[in-house]
Amino acid sequence: MAQRNVVIASSVGLHARPASLFVRAAARQPVKVTIAKVGSDPVDARSILSVLALDARNGDEVVLSAEGEGDEQSLVELAALLERDLDAEP
Amino acid sequence: MTVTSTQLVGIGVSPGIASGPVQWLAPAPTVPVDLAPSGDPQAESRVAVAAVVATADELDVSSAALTGPAADVLAAQAMMARDPVLGDRITALTAEGKAAAVAVAQAFDEFREQLAAAGPYMAERAADLEDIRNRAVARLLGVPMPGVPDPGYPFVLLAGDLAPADTVSLDPTHVLAIVTEHGGPTSHTAIISKSLGLPAVVGCAGIRGLPAGTTVMVDGAEGLVVVDPDEALVGQRLARLAARRSAITGVSGPGRTADGTAVQLLINLGRERNLGVVAAADAEGVGLYRTEFLFLERHDAPSVEEQRVAYAEVFHTFAGRKVVVRTLDAGADKPLGFVTQPDEPNPALGVRGLRTSRLFPDLLDGQLRAIARAAAGSGADVWVMAPMVSTAAEAAGFAAQAHSHGLPVAGAMVEVPAAALQAPAVAAACDFLSLGTNDLAQYTFAADRMAGELAELLDPWQPALLELIRITAHAGRATGRPVGVCGEAASDPLLALVLVGFGVTSLSMAPTSLPEVRLALSQHSLAECQALAAMALRAPDGRAGREAVRAASTKV
16 A cells, blocks of 8 residues: 655635636546545545545645556645645645 | 516616526525434445535636636635545544534634634635535535526526625626626725626615516616616617627727816726736726735735835836825735734724824835836826825825925825815825725725725715715815715726716726726716716615716716
8 A cells, every 4th residue: 555645735725616626636646545634534535525624724734645557646646636725826 | 567567776887788587696505403414434434525626627617717816716625625624524423423514614714714714814814615515515405506606598697695705606798787786886886796797786685586587677887776677678778788898999088077177087006917918908007006915815024125116117107107005005904914013902993094104104104115117207197195094284294205215296085084184285185195995984884895885885975975075075175175986986986086076186996897987978068067066966875866966966
């Protein structure tokens, strides 16, 4: 199983547009990916409602996990997304 | 008028006359508690999921027809409807033997509660989810879609009250006018109808139970709804309106009374999708530039540079004109996560407006710095004002701080009765005053501005409110300070005459309200305005004052 810790870079947190972009990217992955705030239960990264309910804010650390063929590559891609300030981009 | 007509009285919030059959805003569907499932969980699951998918498809179609933020909102809603975890939960509930509609309603409610529990930032998303739920459930129950109906002909829309979400499906080419049972002059309905230019009456409890298809005439200026109106009456009112419309096209430019007294006509501005359109309004500038939108839905304050860029865009657009910037007015109905104190027992009376700078001095300082930087070289005449000033000392402190940033004109908003009562001292302590009549009415009458049941107390014609305005305007005259009005009161052409009669020097309003106010001013001398003001002040209540002034001013 692959795991990766990321700090949310988006100024508005993992809400609104950044959350949509992240969930869409997660849905494109060949493996099921989960996301959790440190110390909380992981949720399905393809679920916009679950991701929003995490209420992950700018500067919060989250844990991405996946298991299966291509899991490492999926996490690299999703982590890179979270490390950008998605809200500042056009 | 025939004896069969019934007159219903409410509060006119957007002028204009319209006549036509009524249709009610369809309510949210209620799921019968004893709704029996078919006994085939797989079939129930299929039906339930299909209804949710169809709702998502519909949102995608609506989104594709739009551009900008409205399209994004609908696309985000469609994404929520397609949430795989939500779908799994619906299937699980049908497997437990629940009927499709019950399963959909319950699954959505569970997720909505989760979102609501995640904090105030999620309130809008929770409301979105509620909207999707209602659409999917209506589809399953075979009842009308909640929201604005589409009978295929123009109609007068009736509702308990309108929510911002209802406007998405509100087509101004099909809706002739809006009448609501609840709400006051500051309700969403008032703001929405004015921006769409539709006649509207709010707080009209008499419409309750009116059957769909009944013909009514709506007079949005007088706040009147006539059921089964006499055709001659409709014709007469429409003719009067047409005469007014043609008179309106005859006046333009800076506001003046008939005898030439200058009254600046300004517009209220917030987050604008199309600044160019707003800037094209025939106005002498911006009398109220709300800055809250920069701070909403965020976890921390925007940087000085981010603010500067936003302000500079507005200042450049209004180069050569005046722009009055209101510093951050957080708190009460506009909570901000990083400013508003949690658990205030009474937020309207809590740490809001200028008061927040006691706890967060850097926030105001940063904002003034950004405004000063944006103003430099923009060509606009930039003024700043602080909301919720209560004392002369607060006004002096704010003015000194603004001046230290190189902002030469700093004023105080008069929204708290204490500031109005001490207006001479408050005026002397800063450079100008601006009356925020919505909050001033709320605090004078101890009546929540969103409470539709108290609309009568919140009527800007209430003599007690007018007395505070009079005191403030007089203080401005005595100290040589301009006094503006930027609340809803300024957009009522009759009340505008009264305000000018008291000595108010500028009026700020929605751009659509400018032509009516400009025309009314051009038809009355200052002395006539003063006589009307005295009349309104002497009236026993708001309604009587409005009627007396209307009768005396045959031109409006």
